[in-house]
Amino acid sequence: MIETRGLRKSFRARKGTVEAVRGVDLTVQAGEIFGFLGPNGAGKTTTLRMLATLIVPDGGDATIAGADLRRSPGEVRRRIGYVAQGGSTWDTVTAREELVLQARLYGIGKAQARQRAVKAIEGFQLGEFADRKCQTYSGGQRRRVDIALGIIHSPQVVFLDEPTTGLDPQSRAHLWDEVRRLRAEGMTVFLTTHYLEEADALCDRVAIIDYGQLVAEGTPDALKREVAGDVVTVGLNGAAPRAAQLLDGQPYVRQLEPIDQGLRLYVDAGATAIPHILRTLDGAGLSLGSIELHRPSLDDVFLTKTGRSLREE
Amino acid sequence: MKLLRDIWLIFQRQMTLVLRNPVWVIVGIIQPLYYLLLFAPLLKKALTQAGAHTDADVYRLFVPGILVMLAIFGTFFVGFALIAELRAGVIERSRVTPVSRLALLLGRSLRDVVSLLVQCLIITLLSIPFGLKARLGDMLLAYLLLGLIALMLSALSYGIALKLRSEDALAPLLNTVGQPILLLSGILLPLALAPGWLQGIARWNPFSWAVDAARALFDGHPGDASVWKALIILGVLTIASVTWTARSFARSIR
Ligand SMILES: Nc1ncnc2c1ncn2[C@@H]1O[C@H](COP(=O)(O)OP(=O)(O)OP(=O)(O)O)[C@@H](O)[C@H]1O
Ligand SMILES: [Mg+2]
Numbered sequence: 001m002i003e004t005r006g007l008r009k010s011f012r013a014r015k016g017t018v019e020a021v022r023g024v025d026l027t028v029q030a031g032e033i034f035g036f037l038g039p040n041g042a043g044k045t046t047t048l049r050m051l052a053t054l055i056v057p058d059g060g061d062a063t064i065a066g067a068d069l070r071r072s073p074g075e076v077r078r079r080i081g082y083v084a085q086g087g088s089t090w091d092t093v094t095a096r097e098e099l100v101l102q103a104r105l106y107g108i109g110k111a112q113a114r115q116r117a118v119k120a121i122e123g124f125q126l127g128e129f130a131d132r133k134c135q136t137y138s139g140g141q142r143r144r145v146d147i148a149l150g151i152i153h154s155p156q157v158v159f160l161d162e163p164t165t166g167l168d169p170q171s172r173a174h175l176w177d178e179v180r181r182l183r184a185e186g187m188t189v190f191l192t193t194h195y196l197e198e199a200d201a202l203c204d205r206v207a208i209i210d211y212g213q214l215v216a217e218g219t220p221d222a223l224k225r226e227v228a229g230d231v232v233t234v235g236l237n238g239a240a241p242r243a244a245q246l247l248d249g250q251p252y253v254r255q256l257e258p259i260d261q262g263l264r265l266y267v268d269a270g271a272t273a274i275p276h277i278l279r280t281l282d283g284a285g286l287s288l289g290s291i292e293l294h295r296p297s298l299d300d301v302f303l304t305k306t307g308r309s310l311r312e313e
Numbered sequence: 314m315k316l317l318r319d320i321w322l323i324f325q326r327q328m329t330l331v332l333r334n335p336v337w338v339i340v341g342i343i344q345p346l347y348y349l350l351l352f353a354p355l356l357k358k359a360l361t362q363a364g365a366h367t368d369a370d371v372y373r374l375f376v377p378g379i380l381v382m383l384a385i386f387g388t389f390f391v392g393f394a395l396i397a398e399l400r401a402g403v404i405e406r407s408r409v410t411p412v413s414r415l416a417l418l419l420g421r422s423l424r425d426v427v428s429l430l431v432q433c434l435i436i437t438l439l440s441i442p443f444g445l446k447a448r449l450g451d452m453l454l455a456y457l458l459l460g461l462i463a464l465m466l467s468a469l470s471y472g473i474a475l476k477l478r479s480e481d482a483l484a485p486l487l488n489t490v491g492q493p494i495l496l497l498s499g500i501l502l503p504l505a506l507a508p509g510w511l512q513g514i515a516r517w518n519p520f521s522w523a524v525d526a527a528r529a530l531f532d533g534h535p536g537d538a539s540v541w542k543a544l545i546i547l548g549v550l551t552i553a554s555v556t557w558t559a560r561s562f563a564r565s566i567r
Contacts, residue, residue: 052409077411088406090398092333093326104322105410107315149406 001157001188002028002051006060008212009046020046022212023060028190028205030156033183035203036192037298039310043212044192045085048159051190052082065156065188078106081158083150085165085192087142091135095126095145098134099152106153120148124178140171147178151187158182160191164198176202196298196310208302215305220298227296227304229254230270232277235262235289243286252276257303262289266296266304319413323420324427331428341428344387345436348379353443369444376440377455377527378500380433381520384462385498387432388425389491391467392474392483395421399478414563418468418555425467426460433459447531455530458523458543465551472558499524519546 007024010017021043028034036044050057051064053073061068067075089098096117103113121130124144129137137145143163151158163179164172179202182189193199199206200220207217216223236243240262247253247265252273255266267273270293281288302310331337357371398404407417433456437445447455470487477483497511498520507515515521526543529535 054405054408074411077409080409082409084402084405086400086402088402090326090330090401090403092330097329101322101326102406102410105319105407105412107411153410 001030002026002034002062002064002190004047004051004060004062007047007050007057007062008059009043009050009055009057019212021050021057024209024212024214026207026214026217028157028188030188031183031186032204033179033189033191033202035199035206036190036209037194037196037199037206037302037310038192038209039194039308042209044209045161046212047209048082048161048190048192052080052159053077054082078153079156081150081153081155083146083158083160083163085161088146088149089134089142092133094133095130095137095148096121098145098149102149103152108153116152120152123181124148140167140174143167143171143175144178147175151182155187157188157190160189162192162194164193164195172198194310200298206298208298208305210302210306216301223298223301224296227266227300229266229268229296230273231294231296231300232265232267232270232273233259233262233290233292233294234265234277234281235291236281236286237261237289239286242284243281246280246284246286247277250276250280255304257309259309264300264303266300316413316416319416320420320423322412323407323416324423327421327424328427331424341432342435345379345383345432346439348383349376349436349439352379367444369446372440372443372445373531374528376436376445377531378524380436380455380459381462381498381524381527382495382500383432383436384429384459385466385491385495385520387429388463388467389470390487391421391425392470392487393480395471395474396478396480396483399475408562415555415559417562418471418559421471422464422467422555426463429463430456430460445531448533451530451533451535454535454540455527458526458530458547461544461547461551462520462523465547465554468551468554468558472554472561475558475561494518494520497521519543519550522546 004024004026007021008019009021010019024043024047036047038044046055049055051062051069053069053076057069061070063069064076065079067079069076089095099117099120100113103116104110108116121127124147126141126144126148129141134142134145147160147163150160160179164175167175176198179189179191191203203220205217205219206223208215208223216226218226234243240258244256244258244263247263248256252267253265254268257264265273265277274291274293278288278291299310302308353371353375356375395404404417408414437452473486474483477486497515497518499507499515500520522539522543525539526537529537529539534540
């Protein structure tokens with residue numbers, strides 16, 4: 001449904017150029033929820049804006065819903081919906097008025113635009129506030145209106161830029177349901193997020209982007225399986241550097257990453273590694289704050305690929 | 314036809330926004346009154362030197378000047394509203410739709426032209442009791458001129474706003490450009506009163522042509538050379554500024 005090859009974009013900033021996206025190759029299948037995961041400034045929004053025809057790529061090509069991004073951006077526009085990271089409504093008009101206008105901007109006739117607005121208001125449960133001015137909406141309500149606007153013309157693909165950022169857990173869960181409903185209706189959803197749980201729970205497949213380049217792509221399960229083995233987190237008030245020296249190079253430790261107040265160790269099997277770890281630390285007289293064993297998460301995927309944690313921000 | 318439909322959609326929405334904002338509506342009506350009631354008496358004395366002897370003479374010189382001034386200052390600052398819209402994300406939301414990019418500009422500019430012409434109409438009607446007389450045909454021509462000024466400057470203002478994208482940069486720039494245009498247009502006083510070198514500079518100001526043309530029209534001389542010259546000059550400038558800004562709308566906007 002979406003295919004990109006070598007997509008790149010740099011911006012001229014005051015201090016030299018920023019290479020926001022440095023060659024992205026992606027394939028998104030029809031009917032899936034595809035997650036684009038990455039830290040702040042990784043190039044998620046820039047990639048989305050290129051795919052949504054808002055900015056012209058410096059290099060590379062893309063086909064979206066069968067239309068060529070460079071040769072027929074107008075055709076791409078008709079087939080996609082895009083919901084920006086910030087808001088998208090005027091303050092002094094109502095959601096219903098916005099929905100009707102947006103449908104009409106897509107070339108839909110007046111009567112049908114009204115019908116579509118009614119349907120969207122039902123579908124996204126906007127009825128309670130749809131005839132109030134947009135400036136009175138809560139964050140979650142606003143976000144639902146934004147998404148309703150993005151899909152008012154029933155596009156084949158919809159791009160959602162950080163649809164749940166800043167929402168409370170309840171509104172987030174509500175929005176996840178809306179996104180799943182879009183998939184059930186046959187839409188392909190391409191969303192960005194920097195919430196690991198969101199990528200994990202909501203997305204069929206994810207791509208992880210860092211500094212404008214993909215570092216991993218696959219289903220959340222496959223990505224986690226790639227990390228393999230188990231993760232042991234040890235809390236070590238202040239003794240972490242010394243412990244790292246001791247543990248690095250031990251046969252049962254595959255990889256080792258310092259974290260806040262401790263270490264994270266990637267091991268083949270937690271049950272056999274933990275006694276070794278304890279013995280090594282104890283032998284050196286290091287006191288242990290805590291020890292924890294868990295299955296790898298997407299954060300571990302990110303950490304093993306980049307050496308940094310997504311959670312640290 | 315798609316273009317006309319798109320312009321109409323954008324225009325309608327922009328008009329709704331204006332009418333829902335009571336402050337704008339009130340200011341829009343009070344502003345012309347204030348020009349008319351406070352400025353006119355002030356200028357009466359000065360204008361007698363320029364050959365105005367009766368009240369009707371004063372208004373015939375003064376009203377066209379005020380209308381051109383309103384056309385300049387009522388539309389030159391519309392870019393601010395666009396920056397607010399950029400920030401709200403509504404421009405980006407329109408730009409992902411297949412809506413005509415020219416319509417994104419013209420729908421907005423048309424709103425500016427219509428609001429201006431309503432204000433001009435208020436001033437014209439209110440000046441009639443003071444002795445202003447003019448033929449309908451001449452008036453329509455004068456309004457065409459005013460509409461062109463408004464269209465050109467609002468497009469220019471939007472174009473600059475798209476380039477700068479910040480109110481902090483826009484305000485000083487518009488002021489710096491706007492002030493000399495106003496001072497050298499002979500609006501407040503006819504340039505006939507100015508020293509020669511100033512008249513020389515003013516000849517390069519398209520708006521001084523517009524003011525001369527508007528005065529000729531209000532004086533009942535549609536055949537005056539200043540009229541067709543002003544229409545051509547402003548027509549060309551309008552096409553240039555609309556083209557420039559429409560291209561900015563089509564290109565990337567943050
Ligand atoms: N118009 C622009 N001009 C200059 N630099 C830009 C522009 N747009 C983006 N950038 C830079 O490009 C890089 C990528 O930005 P982008 O918005 O794509 O990141 P992101 O992954 O969406 O981040 P976030 O999670 O914070 O939304 C950043 O360093 C950003 O500062
Ligand atoms: Mg972003």
